[in-house]
Amino acid sequence: MKYIVVTGGVLSGLGKGITASSIGLLLKRCGYRITAIKIDPYLNCDAGTMNPFEHGEVFVLDDGGEVDLDLGNYERFLDISVGSEHNITTGKVYKTVIDKERRGDFLGKTVQIVPHIVDEIRTRIVEVAQKAKADVTIVELGGTVGDIESMPFIEALRQLSREAGRDNVAFVHTTLVPIMGVVGEQKTKPTQHSVKELLSLGIRPDIIVCRGSEPITKGTIQKISLFCDVPEDAVFSAHDQDNVYQVPQLFNEQGMSRVVQERLCLPKKKPDMRSWNIFVDNIMKATDTVDIVIVGKYSKLKDSYLSHIKSFDHAGAEAGAKVNMVWVEAPDKGSKTFNEDVKKMYKVLAKADGILIPGGFGTRGTEGKVLAASYARQKKIPFLGICLGLQMATVAYARDVLGYRDANSTEFDKGTKHPVVCMLPEQTKIRYKGATMRLGAHECLIKKGTLAYGLYKSTKISERHRHRYEINPEYIDVLEKHGLKFSGRSPDGIKMEIGEVPSHPFYIAVQYHPEFKSRPTRPAPLYFGLVDAALKYKKGK
Numbered sequence: 375m376k377y378i379v380v381t382g383g384v385l386s387g388l389g390k391g392i393t394a395s396s397i398g399l400l401l402k403r404c405g406y407r408i409t410a411i412k413i414d415p416y417l418n419c420d421a422g423t424m425n426p427f428e429h430g431e432v433f434v435l436d437d438g439g440e441v442d443l444d445l446g447n448y449e450r451f452l453d454i455s456v457g458s459e460h461n462i463t464t465g466k467v468y469k470t471v472i473d474k475e476r477r478g479d480f481l482g483k484t485v486q487i488v489p490h491i492v493d494e495i496r497t498r499i500v501e502v503a504q505k506a507k508a509d510v511t512i513v514e515l516g517g518t519v520g521d522i523e524s525m526p527f528i529e530a531l532r533q534l535s536r537e538a539g540r541d542n543v544a545f546v547h548t549t550l551v552p553i554m555g556v557v558g559e560q561k562t563k564p565t566q567h568s569v570k571e572l573l574s575l576g577i578r579p580d581i582i583v584c585r586g587s588e589p590i591t592k593g594t595i596q597k598i599s600l601f602c603d604v605p606e607d608a609v610f611s612a613h614d615q616d617n618v619y620q621v622p623q624l625f626n627e628q629g630m631s632r633v634v635q636e637r638l639c640l641p642k643k644k645p646d647m648r649s650w651n652i653f654v655d656n657i658m659k660a661t662d663t664v665d666i667v668i669v670g671k672y673s674k675l676k677d678s679y680l681s682h683i684k685s686f687d688h689a690g691a692e693a694g695a696k697v698n699m700v701w702v703e704a705p706d707k708g709s710k711t712f713n714e715d716v717k718k719m720y721k722v723l724a725k726a727d728g729i730l731i732p733g734g735f736g737t738r739g740t741e742g743k744v745l746a747a748s749y750a751r752q753k754k755i756p757f758l759g760i761c762l763g764l765q766m767a768t769v770a771y772a773r774d775v776l777g778y779r780d781a782n783s784t785e786f787d788k789g790t791k792h793p794v795v796c797m798l799p800e801q802t803k804i805r806y807k808g809a810t811m812r813l814g815a816h817e818c819l820i821k822k823g824t825l826a827y828g829l830y831k832s833t834k835i836s837e838r839h840r841h842r843y844e845i846n847p848e849y850i851d852v853l854e855k856h857g858l859k860f861s862g863r864s865p866d867g868i869k870m871e872i873g874e875v876p877s878h879p880f881y882i883a884v885q886y887h888p889e890f891k892s893r894p895t896r897p898a899p900l901y902f903g904l905v906d907a908a909l910k911y912k913k914g915k
Contacts, residue, residue: 375503376510376638377543379531381577383519383568384550388585389621391444393548393612394514395451396622400631401510402452403645409506410448411460411499412441414516415523419465420458423808430677434838434890438814443680444514446890450684451622453893459502464523467494487526495530496537510638519547520571532576544637547572547579548612551586551594560586560594562601569602580637581608581630589613608633619654619687619894623647653894656691663696664908667726669719669746671734673701681889682732682760688897689905697905700726704739704746716745723749728880728908733761733840733887737786744770751881756907758900759883761841764873765795767883768845771858771875785843794853796846798869812839816864818871818886824861825882826872829899835862837871837886844885845870880907 380394398408421432422440433446439458503511535543549565584590590611599606672678686697705715729750747767750757759767772781772794783795804810815836862872875881892898
């Protein structure tokens with residue numbers, strides 16, 4: 375078994391996930407079986423209870439795991455599906471060890487960080503690699519080298535290298551090379567100190583990936599090579615790109631796959647990048663443009679909607695169009711400026727070629743989303759609602775068409791006379807928040823002759839879910855009688871998965887999250903449909 379460990383130094387947010395994903399893609403294009411693991415040193419058991427402003431998007435896996443957004447990068451770049459065991463957190467590790475201690479598994483021994491916590495970490499990594507039957511397992515350590523919470527993981531990775539053998543583990547260190555002063559000098563001291571910190575913990579980096587705004591100069595590479603004791607051809611420039619999907623190409627040009635294969639004693643193969651290059655070219659050379667307005671709740675942090683952004687990249691490449699994403703924070707009814715904010719939102723929506731309402735939790739901004747859904751329907755603008763987007767579109771329809779002025783979700787108004795959205799029955803007795811929603815992949819049956827069937831071209835699909843509330847079954851008949859058709863349902867026919875308005879050119883909303891299964895060369899059908907409809911709408915203006 376071969377391992378590539380990706381660490382980061384100087385500061386967080388350098389792009390370790392993209393570095394790990396790009397290296398994995400190159401090796402997969404060489405013909406190797408690749409899997410990936412993300413280590414998050416926080417004490418949470420998973421990312422599910424975190425506010426998107428705190429940690430960005432919560433990515434959902436087929437098995438229902440709520441994980442770090444970097445696993446979304448792995449799935450997109452490597453075109454694989456991973457399980458929740460591929461996200462290792464401090465919370466998971468400590469909980470397992472404490473549970474073992476309570477059962478008496480350690481036979482009365484004193485339980486310590488070393489060896490018990492470290493052994494649990496190392497065991498989890500090896501088990502995931504073996505289960506995946508991968509040729510190479512990429513392990514990304516979150517945070518920054520030197521963080522207190524990362525220390526047990528660093529020690530576990532050091533021991534893994536010793537146990538697996540030096541020829542079977544390669545360490546890739548991602549660091550910052552800033553440019554200081556008017557002369558534009560690239561500074562290597564942050565990299566030197568970061569590597570020194572890593573060395574003090576018993577790990578010697580084999581490859582250094584240098585992040586910066588400009589390409590790393592030959593002189594800078596020589597300096598880093600000399601002071602960090604790595605070969606010059608193992609120092610890589612990861613300067614800013616127009617699109618993250620160009621990073622594998624950038625690494626390939628610098629010989630990353632060759633260096634990694636040599637370091638891990640793998641047979642030398644050249645990566646076949648033809649289809650990837652076509653995909654990137656389609657993104658970069660698109661001539662048509664469409665403006666998609668995203669009416670969100672966490673728009674100030676774009677990482678909160680990372681999978682939506684990537685889905686539009688994929689759909690745009692397929693449709694031959696550049697998707698300009700216009701961000702609007704949904705007006706909040708509790709704000710003193712609500713009326714003014716609504717007017718501003720309408721001005722933006724009036725210029726839209728398409729509108730997306732993504733998911734979210736909590737009351738804030740929900741009334742703004744209802745108004746945006748109404749606007750898209752009344753103005754015949756292509757519309758896609760995701761999760762909460764379906765629920766708010768249904769509330770808007772009940773208010774506008776059925777005349778139920780107080781229609782709402784019981785999540786936001788427990789006393790509403792028309793609860794067109796209600797809690798799932800199985801959720802009513804749940805006490806804990808973590809990992810208790812309707813999560814993961816569930817089947818959906820689609821009616822033929824509908825917009826949904828035209829997009830998916832199948833009567834049975836599987837998509838990932840993350841919700842506690844659903845369209846109230848008691849209102850389905852009256853909603854359908856007045857023109858809101860539920861074209862996709864759960865196999866038992868009770869849960870509404872897809873709603874659409876046949877009298878509208880393109881108005882569709884779903885309870886699940888199609889953005890999580892979109893891939894660079896296989897865009898999610900709903901996103902492609904929205905982009906395609908937006909192109910037609912724009913031409914018809």
